[in-house]
Every structure is written in structure tokens, then in C-alpha cells.
Amino acid sequence: MTMMNRMLSRWLPAYAFLYIVFLYLPVVFLPIFSVNTTASPKFPLTGLTLKWYRDLPNTPALIDAAWNSLMVGVSAALLATLLGICAARAITRYRFPGRRAINGLIMAPLVLPEIILAVSMLLVMLQLGLSLSLITVVFGHVLICIPYSLSVLTSGFEGFDRSLEEASADLGESAFGTFRRVTLPMVAPAIISSLLVSFTISLDEFIIAFFLTGTEPTLPIYIWGQLRFASKLPGVLALGTVLLVGSFLLLTIAEVLRRRAARRTQNTGGAHA
Amino acid sequence: MPDLPLPERPLSDRTMIEISHVSRSYGAFKALDDASLTIREGEFFSLLGPSGCGKTTLLRMIAGFDNPTTGTIAIDGQPMEGIPANRRPTNMVFQSYAIFPHLNVEQNVAYGLKRLKLGATEERRRVEEALAQVSLTGLGKRGANELSGGQRQRVALARALVMRPKVLLLDEPLSALDKKLREQMQVELRRLQQAVGITFILVTHDQYEALAMSDRIAVMFGGRITQVASPKEIYQRPVNRQVADFLGGMNFVKAEIVEENGASIVVDTLGFGRVRTDKPPAFTRNGGSATLGIRPERLRVLWDDATSKFEVAGRVVERHYFGEITHLIVEIPGLEKPLSVTETNDFGADDIPVGSAVRLAYDPDALVALAD
Numbered sequence: 001m002t003m004m005n006r007m008l009s010r011w012l013p014a015y016a017f018l019y020i021v022f023l024y025l026p027v028v029f030l031p032i033f034s035v036n037t038t039a040s041p042k043f044p045l046t047g048l049t050l051k052w053y054r055d056l057p058n059t060p061a062l063i064d065a066a067w068n069s070l071m072v073g074v075s076a077a078l079l080a081t082l083l084g085i086c087a088a089r090a091i092t093r094y095r096f097p098g099r100r101a102i103n104g105l106i107m108a109p110l111v112l113p114e115i116i117l118a119v120s121m122l123l124v125m126l127q128l129g130l131s132l133s134l135i136t137v138v139f140g141h142v143l144i145c146i147p148y149s150l151s152v153l154t155s156g157f158e159g160f161d162r163s164l165e166e167a168s169a170d171l172g173e174s175a176f177g178t179f180r181r182v183t184l185p186m187v188a189p190a191i192i193s194s195l196l197v198s199f200t201i202s203l204d205e206f207i208i209a210f211f212l213t214g215t216e217p218t219l220p221i222y223i224w225g226q227l228r229f230a231s232k233l234p235g236v237l238a239l240g241t242v243l244l245v246g247s248f249l250l251l252t253i254a255e256v257l258r259r260r261a262a263r264r265t266q267n268t269g270g271a272h273a
Numbered sequence: 274m275p276d277l278p279l280p281e282r283p284l285s286d287r288t289m290i291e292i293s294h295v296s297r298s299y300g301a302f303k304a305l306d307d308a309s310l311t312i313r314e315g316e317f318f319s320l321l322g323p324s325g326c327g328k329t330t331l332l333r334m335i336a337g338f339d340n341p342t343t344g345t346i347a348i349d350g351q352p353m354e355g356i357p358a359n360r361r362p363t364n365m366v367f368q369s370y371a372i373f374p375h376l377n378v379e380q381n382v383a384y385g386l387k388r389l390k391l392g393a394t395e396e397r398r399r400v401e402e403a404l405a406q407v408s409l410t411g412l413g414k415r416g417a418n419e420l421s422g423g424q425r426q427r428v429a430l431a432r433a434l435v436m437r438p439k440v441l442l443l444d445e446p447l448s449a450l451d452k453k454l455r456e457q458m459q460v461e462l463r464r465l466q467q468a469v470g471i472t473f474i475l476v477t478h479d480q481y482e483a484l485a486m487s488d489r490i491a492v493m494f495g496g497r498i499t500q501v502a503s504p505k506e507i508y509q510r511p512v513n514r515q516v517a518d519f520l521g522g523m524n525f526v527k528a529e530i531v532e533e534n535g536a537s538i539v540v541d542t543l544g545f546g547r548v549r550t551d552k553p554p555a556f557t558r559n560g561g562s563a564t565l566g567i568r569p570e571r572l573r574v575l576w577d578d579a580t581s582k583f584e585v586a587g588r589v590v591e592r593h594y595f596g597e598i599t600h601l602i603v604e605i606p607g608l609e610k611p612l613s614v615t616e617t618n619d620f621g622a623d624d625i626p627v628g629s630a631v632r633l634a635y636d637p638d639a640l641v642a643l644a645d
Contacts, residue, residue, distance in 0.1 A: 161369055161371060163368075163371040164371050164374075166358070166365075166367070167365070167367055167432075169359045170336060170338075170358055170359070170365045170433075171384050171432065171433075171436060172360070172388050172389075173359055173384075173388060177388070182373060186374070186375055263374075
């Protein structure tokens with residue numbers, strides 16, 4: 001037993017290190033090759049340059065795709081968060097039959113194979129007679145964003161002490177005043193966090209967008225199209241790096257806000273009780 | 274809070290709260306059943322009872338968070354029907370304290386004042402005054418999450434007091450505190466109430482809390498008000514077994530009614546013989562039997578040759594040591610249940626061997642007749 005423990009304690013850190021390397025090495029290659037002077041992604045690097053980045057804004061197709069993605073992302077984030085707020089409030093505030101089941105059903109798209117989801121949505125959209133456009137992409141993205149939105153919002157709303165709203169009323173504040181001075185400030189971080197997470201997910205999403213979009217590509221679809229031309233690869237790498245950094249920043253902000261929201265609402269004991 | 278001894282504030286005769294025939298049903302469940310109460314101005318009034326007895330329901334109806342199914346509540350002569358919580362002259366200290374976590378201490382206390390538009394100087398002065406009343410001067414800038422349990426309780430108190438309500442409602446305000454702090458806060462709360470002279474209504478399930486702080490107590494069971502009286506009367510003259518049992522320890526002895534008239538009652542018991550005692554106001558005879566009650570601390574061990582006009586003899590079967598007191602369980606021939614006796618330790622009650630014979634003295638006035 002102790003031998004086993006000793007072996008484990010020696011090899012576990014090594015395993016953890018390899019694991020991290022395997023997970024993040026490909027991601028590190030992206031920015032490295034995006035500053036290489038030659039177009040082919042090979043070591044050794046031939047020289048450093050930022051010209052691929054400088055070229056990005058001069059590609060009209062890319063600007064269009066970015067604009068499409070922005071529109072889709074903002075709409076999907078707003079819709080998913082709005083629906084998420086309703087669901088999270090219902091689930092955290094009220095006890096009703098089927099509460100767990102409903103929660104499970106809303107979270108399900110998280111584990112369903114995305115390609116199946118995309119194909120089924122395509123079928124539904126066509127059956128409904130909707131022509132494929134960015135709007136259908138928004139619908140698809142709302143579906144996959146809601147689980148994330150719901151879990152962020154639930155953790156922000158959970159433990160929201162109802163007596164806070166009562167205390168506000170007790171101190172003379174009107175219903176609207178209570179919402180403005182107590183409810184909103186307390187849940188705002190969670191809502192912003194949900195918006196950011198949903199936006200990021202929509203921005204990076206490929207499969208559903210690929211199936212549901214018509215003629216207007218979103219950024220991931222644009223990137224996929226560019227990959228067929230070897231000469232365009234450095235531009236794709238540069239764009240990929242920008243997206244990567246952007247997503248990372250947004251998700252970090254979202255997580256910080258989510259934790260702040262959870263801390264605000266879950267304050268039963270006091271820090272130094 | 275001022276530390277000077279304060280004279281007991283004489284109670285006014287003015288009615289502050291009039292609760293008449295208030296019931297509250299949730300579906301088939303009756304949380305409150307025909308409750309009537311009159312609470313006077315400046316009174317420290319407690320609603321005491323086990324959980325689910327309806328005390329919190331009643332408090333929340335006074336605050337305006339809930340409405341009676343039938344019956345009326347008036348505060349300072351004004352009927353409260355249709356008046357929402359934010360327009361009632363009451364303020365509440367919540368069980369969870371409900372401190373706004375995104376605001377600091379000062380902002381919490383000033384929360385209700387903001388709507389009154391007093392002007393910055395006056396608002397500051399009122400906040401400082403309230404913080405001083407609860408001994409939190411200097412902590413105004415503290416964040417809500419940097420407070421201890423006791424401090425949170427004081428902030429909740431200051432936030433309510435600063436509004437200068439006609440009635441301050443306290444929903445189990447001390448239940449989250451540890452024993453020592455709780456006892457300290459009982460004294461402080463009572464002192465504060467005497468200083469500000471506001472009517473306090475306290476909801477609690479802790480009988481000692483109610484006894485220590487209140488001018489009067491309403492004891493509640495199962496949605497009904499069972500007894501309303503001063504702490505001393507509630508403790509010494511409970512109207513029935515339920516109240517007697519809830520308010521600390523009580524020995525119950527079976528008794529046969531020999532004679533009953535307007536004010537007194539005569540009963541025969543096996544342990545205490547024939548006893549004449551005051552008849553409690555709510556005494557309703559149920560056949561020929563009744564129950565006699567005596568508090569454990571009203572039975573005293575007779576040492577050596579000491580005698581008493583009223584004594585019972587028995588044998589110690591258990592002894593439990595509690596530091597300042599010892600708890601003896603004494604078997605009395607003829608009594609079906611042994612008596613609990615609480616004795617202070619200054620004469621050596623903690624050394625009485627289990628199995629030894631003891632004689633117990635009692636005051637016949639300490640025996641109360643309870644309806645079965």
C-alpha cells in the first residue's frame with residue numbers, strides 16, 4: 001500500500017504535466033505560427049512578422065463573416081440569457097413538480113452530439129418552411145447556449161435570500177425600487193456573465209452554424225473555407241489567435257463575475273463570524 | 274447603548290396594536306386560528322411557542338408580508354387592511370438579518386432613509402445615531418461580508434431603528450448567535466427598548482429569551498394563543514400542562530378533586546397529601562381528576578435535622594451535575610413518576626449519594642392546579 005502510494009506520488013505530477021502539455025500544446029502552436037514569415041507551418045521559424053495580422057482588416061470576406069458572427073453572437077446571447085433568467089428564477093425560487101426533470105431537459109443539449117442536434121434542427125427548420133439564414137443560426141445557438149446560461153444564472157440566483165426583497169419593502173421601498181436597488185445589483189454580475197459565456201460559445205460554434213446558415217458565413221465557417229488554400233493558412237492562424245485570446249478574455253471576465261454574483265447572494269454566515 | 278442603569282419605563286395604557294379575531298389558512302391548514310391580542314405602546318411583547326405554532330405568521334401579518342384570511346389588525350388606531358408592507362409604520366429585524374450584501378454598513382442603515390429625502394447632513398446624523406445605539410460607531414464603512422454574526426444582528430437592528438417605527442418586529446433575532454452572545458444581546462435588547470421606548474414584538478421559541486426580555490408574553494400552540502401574561506405569571510401560573518411543560522421543567526402529579534369553588538380548588542394527591550391552591554382562570558374541570566404541577570427548583574433538599582411544615586420523603590435514584598446546580602431524580606412512594614429536583618450546589622447537593630434517602634421541602638403556593 002505504502003509502496004503504491006510512493007509510486008503514485010512520484011508519477012502523478014509527471015502524468016499531470018504530460019496531460020497539460022497534450023491539452024495546450026496545439027493551442028500554443030497557433031500564435032507561434034501566426035507570426036512566422038513563411039506560409040507553411042513548420043519549424044524552424046524563418047522570421048517574425050505581424051503582417052498576417054495587418055492583412056486581416058483588409059479582407060472584406062473576413063470582415064463580413066466577423067460582422068455576421070457578431071450579430072449572431074449578440075442575438076443568441078441576449079435570447080439565451082433572457083430565457084435563462086426565466087428558467088433560473090423558476091428553478092431557484094419555486095418548488096414545483098417536475099422541477100428536476102425540466103432542469104435536466106434544459107441542460108441536455110450540453111451532452112447531445114452536436115451533429116445530431118444540427119441535423120435535427122435543420123430538418124425542423126425546413127419542415128417549418130424557414131429559409132436558412134443567420135436567424136436560423138441564432139435559433140440553433142440559443143439552444144446550445146441556454147445550458148451554459150442556465151448554469152451560470154442558477155449559481156448566481158441560488159441562495160438569493162428572499163427576505164432581502166422583503167427587507168427592502170419593509171424599509172419603505174416600492175416594488176420597482178426594490179428591483180432597482182436590491183434585486184438587479186445582486187444578480188447583474190450573473191446576467192453579464194451569462195451574456196459573455198453565451199456570446200463566446202456562439203462566436204466559436206461551427207457545426208450548427210454550418211448546417212443552419214444560408215449563404216452568409218460566420219467566422220468559423222469562413223475559417224473552414226479558407227483552410228482549402230495553403231497560402232491563406234497564416235491569415236487563418238492569425239485570426240484564430242485573435243479569436244482564442246478574445247474568447248479567453250471574455251470567459252475569464254464571465255467567471256470572475258459569476259463568482260462575485262455567487263458570493264453576493266450566498267452570504268448567510270458572514271466572513272468572520 | 275448607554276450603560277447607565279435605566280429605570281423601568283412605566284407602561285402606557287395606550288393601545289398600539291389591536292389584533293382581533295385574526296385567522297390565516299393555507300388551503301386546509303390553519304396557521305393561525307382566531308387570535309386576538311392587544312399590545313400597548315412601549316411594550317416589549319413576545320410571541321412564544323414551538324415551531325409551527327403560528328407566531329411568525331402573526332408577525333408577518335403585522336409587518337404586511339401576509340394578510341389575514343379573516344379578522345383585522347390595527348396599528349396605532351389605523352386599520353391595516355390593504356396597506357402594503359412599505360407603507361406600514363413597522364420595521365422588522367429578520368431572522369436571517371437580510372443585510373444587503375452589496376452595500377456597506379452605512380448604506381444598509383441609510384437604505385430606508387434615502388426615500389425620505391432628509392438631506393445629506395440629517396441623513397448622516399440619523400445613521401450615526403442609529404449606529405451608536407447599537408454600539409457600531411466607526412464600522413460604517415465595513416462591507417456586509419466583513420461582519421460577524423453579532424455585528425450583522427446589530428446592523429439589522431440599526432437599519433430598522435433608524436426609521437423610527439411605531440413598532441419594531443423581531444423574528445427570532447438571536448437564534449443564530451452562540452449562547453454567550455445571545456445572553457448578552459438579550460440584556461442589550463431590553464436596555465435598548467427601554468431607552469427608545471418603541472413597542473417591540475419579539476417572536477421566539479426560546480422560553481428563557483421571552484422570560485428575560487418581555488413585559489408580557491403570548492404563548493401559542495397550534496395556531497392558537499393559549500395564555501397572555503407577564504413572564505412571572507406565565508412561569509408560575511401556567512394555564513395548562515402544555516404551557517407549563519413548554520416553559521421549563523415541571524413535575525406533574527396526579528390529583529383527585531375534592532372541592533372546587535370560585536377562586537380555589539382542593540385536591541388529594543398521593544405524594545403531597547391534601548392541597549388547597551388557587552384555581553387558574555382557564556381551569557376547566559374534566560371529570561374528577563386534575564394535575565398538580567411543581568417546578569423542580571421549588572423543591573428543596575432538607576439537610577440533617579431540618580424540618581419543614583410541608584415535606585415529602587423519598588430516595589435519590591439519579592444525580593446529574595451541571596456545575597452551578599445539580600439535578601436529582603427522587604422517587605417518592607405512591608407517586609407513579611419520580612420528581613425532578615434542581616438544587617444549587619452550595620450545600621453539597623452534588624455529593625448526595627444515589628440511593629440515599631432524602632426529604633424535600635416545598636411551598637404549597639408553588640403547587641399549581643392544571644386542567645387535564
